[in-house]
Amino acid sequence: MAKQLREYTWDEVKNWLVIDSRVYDVTKFMSLHPGGAHVLSDKNVAGQDATDAFFALHRQEVLQRPQYSRLQIGTIKGEIALVKYAPEELSQVPYAEPSWLASGYFSPYYTENHRQFQKAMRKFFVEVVAPDAQACEDNGKRLSQAVVDKLAELNIIAMRFGPGKHLKGLTLMGGIVKPEEFDYFHESIVLAELGRLGTRGYYDGFLAGDTIGLPPVLNFGSPEIQKMVVPDVLQGKKFICLAITEAFAGSDVSGLQTYAYKDGNDWVINGTKKWITNGMFADWFTTGCRTDTGFTVILIPRIEGVETRPIKTGYSPTAGTAFVTFDNVRVPLSHTLGGEGKGMNVILSNFNHERWMMCCVMLRTQRLIVEECLKWSQQRQVFGKPLNAQAVIRNKLALMISRVEAAQNWLENITYQMNHSYKEQSDKLAGPIGFLKQFATRTGRATAGDATLIFGGRGITTTGMGKLIENYHRGSPFDAILGGAEDVLGDLGVRQAMKKMPKNARL
């Protein structure tokens, strides 16, 4: 039964704490207060309006935690709370939402259906995913099966492979969007809500391996292989990852040393793979191998001879980053994806989608960082003024906002092209997607640096006010390496443009 809250006058609350018109009886909690009991009995706090003092030190979600919310005994008569805790609603902070969601702005790209879909997706992410994201980011465990089951129930796992025949007959998000109407803007909404959580390790742990490991099976696997793998992955019963990189083969895949040779009707595979996302919990490994006919992609189940060990990186182990060894692993030749010696086509075919997905997530996190900085620079007082009274801080905010807005507009344009010319993606869009990813990761790191300065010590502290800034500062370099290193992608874009230069172009 909900606790009855009383209304109090200011005269009645002398020994208690008032935060944003809510009255808290902290007498029993004082000795437990992490900042010391004296803070709560200070004459400027006890029985006074402690709102500013509280929000100078705590994030608003602290008040929602059961151990603190149960201390509330009432409200101040005639006053209403100013700070509304409503993470599922659209933020009213300028630039905190992309302009298509901000009131008073228009977009040529998004329909009413996208808006409905976004609303439902945000509610789902706030209620179901966010608590798991924070817990796993901190404890390093993989995302919980309960969340995976819910993702499968709403067919969100399937939606992460974009529009296509794999959606046929599925009920998407309880029926909000029909499979044949699902487009890349819908998918970008799923990714944006993931990015808005601000937990970089969890983002990769949130089945990033599936999103890069399954497309080669969907596009190049035999019907038997697809039947064996696809339904279980889409239903969240099994997990898959992409295992290409090795110690001597990163940007340059030609250095691959994992070797597969034929023995009767089997491949026998030996070698190692490095930094394999979700490898720690994957059941299947879509693996790049050197064979006598060239580069071949082979689907390897977690069977005898396959071992995975965690690699410690700067972000949370919830990503399941693995060092994988294959020791005389035997799989049938029918596990070849895309034909012998044709592995490069298989791998290249999903690069654009992978990089575009990364842009969707990272730009939404970048926007979250802008929101954090706008809020903090308004509430933090220095030298008797809010932080945003300093021109140097406003200049940082101006650059942050411009960077994320520029990239968002570019992303929407590319997404629109994807909706119209998926087949031509590699020809037309590989360059622009490469450039966008390079731009987004460079601007992301610039914004991470500026945000850290705005937050000071809090910006490099993993809990409390600056925790999202710290996570972003630590996580944004990952975006610059994974899915194609920043410089490599810029170079790819220019080389693509050079190929299309008219031979007769002259100054």
Ligand SMILES: Cc1cc2nc3c(=O)[nH]c(=O)nc-3n(C[C@H](O)[C@H](O)[C@H](O)COP(=O)(O)OP(=O)(O)OC[C@H]3O[C@@H](n4cnc5c(N)ncnc54)[C@H](O)[C@@H]3O)c2cc1C
């Ligand atoms: C956390 C994490 C997760 C990952 N997940 C996966 C995964 O799931 N599956 C998988 O197969 N791989 C994965 N990778 C590997 C990732 O794709 C590679 O790290 C990336 O391709 C770069 O390779 P490298 O680290 O060997 O760097 P290198 O290839 O050694 O390059 C180092 C740097 O040299 C520069 N450089 C290299 N070549 C060029 C060039 N031609 N032009 C200009 N500059 C260049 C770039 O700046 C680059 O950053 C992951 C990596 C990490 C760190």
